[in-house]
Amino acid sequence: MRTALIAIDMVPFFTETDPYVRGIVPHVDRIAGALRTAGGLVAWVLPANEAPKRSGPSPPVAANALLTVGP
Structure with a gap:
């Protein structure tokens, strides 16, 4: 798995703008680092005000990786 x-x-x-969110950033960073070290996948979902520009294969590689993760 x-x-x-x-x-x-x-x-x-x-x-x-939010002290609570600012306080969890170091924890998210620590977990992300540990997960990468263990070979896990870290995905960052970011807000955007325009459609993404595709310069690579369709569907994106990250989406393919998520689709192939299974039990």
């Missing part, structure tokens, strides 16, 4: 961490909206816009 593979393990993944999906971090959503961990960007300065959100972390700078």
Whole structure:
């Protein structure tokens, strides 16, 4: 089984305005580092105000990796 961490909206816009969110950033970073070291997948979901620009294969490689993760 593979393990993944999906971090959503961990960007300065959100972390700078909320002391609680700012406080969890070091913990998310520590967990992400440990998971990468163990061979796990770390995915960052970021807000955007425009459609993503595709320069690589379709569907994106990250989406393919998530689709192939199974029990």
